[in-house]
Amino acid sequence: MAKLRVPVTKNDHILGAEDAPVTLLEYGDYQCPFCGQAYPIVNVIIAHFGDDLRYVFRHFPLTQVHPLAESAAETAEFAGSYGRFWDMHNGLYENQDQLGLPLYAELADELGLPSDELPLALDAETFAPVVREQFMSGVWSGVTGTPTFFINGERHEGLYDFETLTDAINRELRRTSGRQQRSA
Numbered sequence: 374m375a376k377l378r379v380p381v382t383k384n385d386h387i388l389g390a391e392d393a394p395v396t397l398l399e400y401g402d403y404q405c406p407f408c409g410q411a412y413p414i415v416n417v418i419i420a421h422f423g424d425d426l427r428y429v430f431r432h433f434p435l436t437q438v439h440p441l442a443e444s445a446a447e448t449a450e451f452a453g454s455y456g457r458f459w460d461m462h463n464g465l466y467e468n469q470d471q472l473g474l475p476l477y478a479e480l481a482d483e484l485g486l487p488s489d490e491l492p493l494a495l496d497a498e499t500f501a502p503v504v505r506e507q508f509m510s511g512v513w514s515g516v517t518g519t520p521t522f523f524i525n526g527e528r529h530e531g532l533y534d535f536e537t538l539t540d541a542i543n544r545e546l547r548r549t550s551g552r553q554q555r556s557a
Contacts, residue, residue, distance in 0.1 A: 375528035379510035381429050386458050388419060389427035394550040395525055395542050398429040400511040402519040403446060403465045404439035404472055411520045411533050412466040418538055425546060430462065431507040433519050441472040443504065448477040450500035451491055457484045525549065 381387065381396060399415065401408040419428050432449070434442030445465050452461030464480040465472065474492060481488035494500060511521065515528065522529040522538070524545050531537045 375515040377523045377526040377528070378513040380526070381427075386430045386453065386462070387427060388429075388459065390424055391427065393427035394425055395422070395545045396427045396429060396523075397538075397542065398431065398523040400431050400433035400507075400514075400516045400519060400521040402432075402434050402439055402442045403449070403469065404442040405435065405519045406469075407533075408520045409466060409469045414533065414535050414538065417535060418542070421539065422542060426542065431511060432504045433508055433511045433516055433521070434504065435519060443501070444474075444477070444495055445472050446504040447495055447498070447500040448480075448491065450503050451494050452481065452484060452486060454500070455484075455486050457486060460484050 377398060381398065397415075397418070399408075399411070401411070415428065419426060432446040434446050436443050449458055449461045449465060452458055461480055461484065464483070465476075468476055468480070474495070477491055477495075478488045481491050514523070520533060522533060524541055529538070529541055531541060
């Protein structure tokens, strides 16, 4: 089974407690339709497991097939530089069919970010190094497509529907902490 080669650090985008017994890490692409399908499932899983789960998102833009994935990832990082990564992340997935500068600027405005700075940051590729670093961490971990999930550092090889991910997380909960499982 493939392992996560770059451990989670404070520089990652994290939801949940640092000491949660299970970490679900996703390598995703904002233009990937499968990531778009996984997005609401992941949100339900995060709510379902509460304090038992820490969720981490890393960029893995597949630019050969998704030409807007890189700019979307850089836009999320731009928002993150103002403490609004998750708000932009949600906005990008919830408007996946409208990716592009007009949407990015609209979301930046809605979030109270300096939307006039966004095109400059995208043109200068200000946040491209962060996106590339996350992408390369996925490559080193054997990621070839999106979404790819890791549960406590082990690649999840199954489907990413609610029941399959929940079962995998429950198995990890039982293995690591003996906590009571939550039914799907």
